[in-house]
Amino acid sequence: MTELRSAALDALRELVGRDDVDFHDGQFEAIRALVEERRRALVVQRTGWGKSAVYFVSTLLLRRAGAGPTLLVSPLIALMRDQIAAAERAGVRAVAINSTNAHEWREVEQRLAADEVDVLLVSPERLNNPAFRETQLPRLVERIGLLVIDEAHCISDWGHDFRPDYRRLRELIARMPAGVPVLATTATANSRVVADVAEQLGATVADDSGRLTTGGADASAEVLTIRGPLARASLRLGVLELPDSPSRLAWLLGHLDELPGSGIIYTLTVAAAVDTARLLREHGHEVRAYTGQTDPDERAESEGMLKRNEVKALVATSALGMGFDKPDLGFVLHLGAPSSPVAYYQQVGRAGRATDNADVLLLPGVEDRDIWHYFATASMPDEERASRVIAALGEQPVSTPALEAMVDIRRTPLELLLKVLDVDGAVRRVQGGWVATGEPWVYDAERYRRIAAERIAEQQHMLEYERTTECRMAYLQRSLDDDTATPCGRCDTCAGPWYPAAIGEEATTAARGALDRVGVPIEPRAQWPTGADSLGVPVKGRIPVEARAAEGRALARLTDLGWGGVLRELFAAGAPDQPVPPRVLDACVRVLAGWGWAERPAAVVAMPSRSRPQLVDSLARGLAEIGRLPYLGALQPVGGGPSGEPGGNSAFRLAGVWGRFSADGLELPDGPVLLVDDQADSRWTLTVAARTLREAGAGEVLPFVLALRG
Known part of the structure; x- marks a missing residue:
């Protein structure tokens, strides 16, 4: 047994707490490539094979040889917790910097400065945090002893869980001193993903033995791929x-x-x-x-x-x-x-x-x-949206909430798009928000078509x-x-x-x-959206209580297992406008019966519908008739009625409905009004309609819709 293998085996046994264990096929080969040869390695092995043992044992051996700490890029907080616990069992001093332990960051920085950390775990998103990127990361790069990329299939947009921030690792690798070993691990990668990950590690060519290499003379630039059988006998x-x-x-x-x-x-x-x-x-x-x-x-x-x-x-x-x-x-x-x-x-x-x-x-x-289909299309960048974001940014930082109000894109898809554009070099995250880099950006339509x-x-x-x-x-x-x-x-x-x-x-x-359970609460909006005043809507801050809607109800969410299926058919693309089906009306009556409002509605008012006027009108009339309530008719559209489509940013959605409804001609009671519509998404349509009714003299406004989106 070589001296390296003996030391590595001792470390492995300390890690797992047993004196009778030995390496699985490929484990020591990976450790030797990292510790002795300072190589880049890609390990594709089934879950439970022991990929974490490779990087923890390698870390111990490299640290004993005087190397700096390991930087472990890990995608999930749950995974970080498990990895830190595993490291402690082997005497590896591991710490994490993530969104849940901000109170510990100062102590982590001090321990890093004192060389009291063997492994620092960070998320890929942390690599682009301005403070971390500009203060901690440069010092880490100078001292780094080993870079580990766990769940490396996330690098590849061919993978099932592509995360744009993983693409930054290529830049990090390029900045590291020569001879720093790199380990990428995953349990879930086909050949396309393996080739893509290897390219991100710096390799572009595969030889007859399956070794992927840049073609250069430096052995450390070669990527050793260790791939085992994926069968799980258990x-x-x-x-x-x-x-x-x-x-x-x-x-x-x-x-x-x-x-x-x-x-x-x-x-x-x-x-x-x-x-x-x-x-x-x-x-x-x-x-x-x-x-x-x-x-x-x-x-x-x-x-x-x-x-x-x-x-x-x-x-x-x-x-x-x-x-x-x-x-x-x-x-x-x-x-x-x-x-x-x-x-x-x-x-x-x-x-x-x-x-x-x-x-x-x-x-x-x-x-x-x-x-x-929904998730596949939601994660793909859109050229028109991307161009809109780039055009909205300049040299002065713009915060994400402010940018959201400028480009009419909701927060979650906007954040994903910004990450993609950041990795592509078109925008950059800095202290205070986002700026445009001025670098040319071209939408890679062919790439997204292939994906x-x-x-x-x-x-x-x-x-x-x-x-x-x-x-x-x-x-x-x-x-x-x-x-x-x-x-x-x-x-x-x-x-x-x-x-x-x-x-x-x-x-x-x-x-x-x-599954026949009905009734989903609709929380009323209590705050006007940031940036609404810049779009010509003269409001900001909290919505006055006397102008708000009360808590409403939806029959179901479109994503629900039960009534969600019925509603998805009713609102499917190309589905005709039709009177409310009797079974749907019966279910709505059950929602109203179980509502538990403080005061029973005194009248019913409908929303003016652009796409399903028959459905909304018949639903409002049906509820009024069954509840023996007067049906006052629909709010009147003003200036062509609401504009915009579902899915936009809150400020734009509000601007699209602001001042677009009138209660003229409606004989409103002093008591509560049941306000009926087909769907609720951002809730700004219901919010503005309720405000219109309250200003016209209505008591409480109780929104009711068939489907709650999202």
């Missing part, structure tokens, strides 16, 4: 196709307790995660919802409860994905399929890491394709996975270009269905009752 895969959402939820209600241990139930939307968790809790199952909208402290608490087996499952979106470490996770179940086999493999890889058996079951939904085509192909592959009569594990392996794929002998196509297909009548009744 996983038992299956797909159960059921006719609708009530059937899927009924199956889950009836059979959740039969799944081994504790696990994760994945959904495609936040609403589905929240609704499913609520239904399961109501029927005695210990579960919690976990989404990107869940409070960070609550997410951390839920992760701990799952690890300690204090809950049967977390009902989660993809927010609980990369890096969550529970070696004995017993099952992963999907209510709805992810959009690609690569993404699916990444999520199911959470299960069975340190157990002989774990169950993985997919319950696909008929709505999956619509959800895939869109690839995503459609991946969606088709996922549908083929659901229908395949071949081994499911082998299919996933081939989807990731793993040529070692052989039949697993365990999945439902190899060994027959291992899961029950029967659904009990009681569970079906409970599921249908839950």
Whole structure:
């Protein structure tokens, strides 16, 4: 045994706390490439193989040799927590800088200055934080001993979880001193993603042995790719196709307790995660919802409860994905399929890491394709929007809220677009906001066309996975270009269905009752949006209480599992305007019956609708008739009525409806008015309409809509 291997093995055993462990195939080869040869390495290995052991052992050995600290770029706060705990077990002094521990940043800086930190974990977004980029990062680059890029598939826009900030790593690598080793790791990468990641590490050419190299003479510029088989012998895969959402939820209600241990139930939307968790809790199952909208402290608490087996499952979106470490996770179940086999493999890889058996079951939904299409299009940059943002910026910094009011793009898509433009060099984040760089920028239409085509192909592959009569594990392996794929002998196509297909009548009744639940609160707007006055709307600050709408109600969200499906059909592109269907009207009456308002409405008023006048008018008349209330008619449009489309920035949405309604001719009562519309999105239309009615003498205004978007 060489001296390096002996030292590395001692460090590995200290890390895992066992004296009998040895390296997996490829682990020591990666460590040697980093520590002895100061190479760049890309490790593509299944979850549980031990990628973190490679960088922690390498860090210990490099530090003992006098190298500076390791900079570990990690995509998720949950992953950071696990990695710091793992590092401490091996005596590695690891700290993190992220959005949740700002109170610790000064101490971290002091420890870095005193060389008391072995590993600094940061998110890719932190690399572009002006303070970090301009003060901490230059000093780190001078001293860095090892750069680790975890979940490196995020670098590639061919990957299932592309994050624009990961593209900055290429710039960071170019700035590092010669001879600093670089390690990129991932469990989910096909050949296209591997080649793209290697290019970001500085390689462009693949030789006959599979080694990717820049073609230069410096060995440290070569990227050593260590790729292992992706089969997971512990996983038992299956797909159960059921006719609708009530059937899927009924199956889950009836059979959740039969799944081994504790696990994760994945959904495609936040609403589905929240609704499913609520239904399961109501029927005695210990579960919690976990989404990107869940409070960070609550997410951390839920992760701990799952690890300690204090809950049967977390009902989660993809927010609980990369890096969550529970070696004995017993099952992963999907209510709805992810959009690609690569993404699916990444999520199911959470299960069975340190157990002989774990169950993985997919319950696909008929709505999956619509959800895939929405997320695929939402993440793609738009040329016209990008040009608008660049044109709005100059040399003086503009904050994101101020820019939002200038370009009519909502905050979340605007932030994503700014990241893309920043990585492309067209804009730059500085103290105080954003500036234009003046560098020419050209929309790469061909690149985005190829990405869109690839995503459609991946969606088709996922549908083929659901229908395949071949081994499911082998299919996933081939989807990731793993040529070692052989039949697993365990999945439902190899060994027959291992899961029950029967659904009990009681569970079906409970599921249908839950999905028939109606009524979603609509919170009233209480603050005028920033920048409205610059668009000719003479308001700012808080909305006076006497001019506000009261809390309203929607029949359902468009994304809901139950009535959301009915409403999506009603509002589908090309669907004709029609009177409100009787079953929808009946459901609306149930919403009003359970509202619990302080004072019953005294009259009904409709919104003037541009797209569905029959629907809105018939809904308002129907509610008035059933409630024995006077129907006063609709607000009158002014100046052509509202302008703008759904999805814009708040200031622009407000400007598009400001002064566009009149209550002239309506004999308003002193009591509350029920204000009826078809959909609510930004809520500014309802806010301005309510203000118009209040100024015309109405008492409270109670907004009611069929569908709440988002």
